Amino acid sequence: MTRRAVIRGVGHYLPERVVENAEFEKTLDTTDEWIKSRSGIERRHFAQDGDTTSSMATKAAEHALADAGLQISDIDAIVLATSTADLTFPSAATMVQHQLGMTHGFAFDIQAVCAGFIYALANANALVTSGQANRALVIGAETFSRIMDWSDRSTCVLFGDGAGALIIEAQEGNGTSADSGILATDLNSDGRYRELLYVDGGVSTGTTGYLRMQGNQVFRHAVAKLAATAHTSMERAGVTADEIDWIVPHQANIRIIQGTAKKMNLPMEKVIVTVQDHGNTSAASIPLALSVGKARGQIKPGDLLVTEAIGGGLAWGSVVMRW
Ligand code: ACO
DSSP, X not given: OEEEEEEEEEEEEXXXXXXXXXXXXXXXXXXXHHHHHHHOOOEEEEOOTTOOXXXXXXXXXXXXXXXXXXXXXXXXXXXXXXXXXXXXXXXXXXXXXXXXXXXXXXXXXXXXGGGHHHHHHHHHHHXXXXXXXXXXXXXXXXXXXGGOOTTOHHHHTTBOEEEEEEEEEEEEEOSSTXXXXXXXXXXXXXXXXXXXXXXXXXXXXXXXXXXXXXXXXXXXXXXXXXXXXXXXXXXXXXXXXXXXXXXEEOXXXXXXXXXXXXXXXXXXXXXXXXXXXXXXXXXXXXXHHHXXXXXXTOSOTTOEEEEEEEETTTEEEEEEEEO
16 A cells, blocks of 8 residues: 545635736736737736735635635645745745644745745655645745836736645555556756846845746746656656646746647647636646636546646746546
């Protein structure tokens, strides 16, 4: 028998304020047509005054708990992926722990920018399969609107805010690719590419800073690295592309999503796409897509999923799981 981390529940939260592409035409030299055709994004949600990364994460976690039919007392660990924690410290995860009324177990943040949820899920899987935790809340939550330079049309039209949460639980499996739950993970990073995507603030500058991105350079790395990591995870899981029911990609750009699916020899009918409605929500984008994919009736129990992401670092990775 093999100890597996199976999926028990999923949920998400999006702030109420929706901003259509046309809004940016009022303040920037841009068009709805440019944004849509270059990125696939049509609208995004932005946090309002009362919304923080931890408050949105808490709401997503509450929805995941309701979906699983569990109470917060049933959870031993919270792993929260974010690059936009409310404060430098304590972690957003411990704020969520408090907001959920959890006074046992442990909570911590993971920072791998847009690959954050993949890193969080891989780490939570290791905690559950090693016996350190029995049930973990794995959350991706971001307020990238607070690190946007609103005068930079090449970045501020691309990002959005939101949160998604997944609950994983220990269960015995047979150790085969027919098992439910997380079957394989693959993590990578390469710090040589720091200048391609970073925030120009932090404790060394005394400012929060703004996101800076050489989008076309990131694009150049994305498709090849995403297809390669997906291939590695599938090989580790012992599954082939024709067995995959859904690719659940990081939602940064429809052209990256299409290019990666093509490189994996899978049709777009097998891809969960939410980028048009959410924009790039960084670490929140994959759990948001999982939750929306389930709510739409696309992802069903027993489905085989591969999920992949790349972002600042560069950091990238993938997870293969059976829902
Ligand atoms: N409206 C109109 N024109 C624009 C806009 C805009 N909003 N933004 C840029 N342009 C212009 C540029 O100035 C440039 O003009 P020029 O040729 O006169 O210099 C032209 O459009 C082309 O710019 P590119 O950057 O080459 O455009 P590209 O086709 O590469 O699309 C995009 C840009 C959408 C950013 C794309 O490169 C992309 O999606 N990159 C990957 C982003 C990503 O995946 N990031 C990783 C995750 S994010 C994270 O980790 C936080």
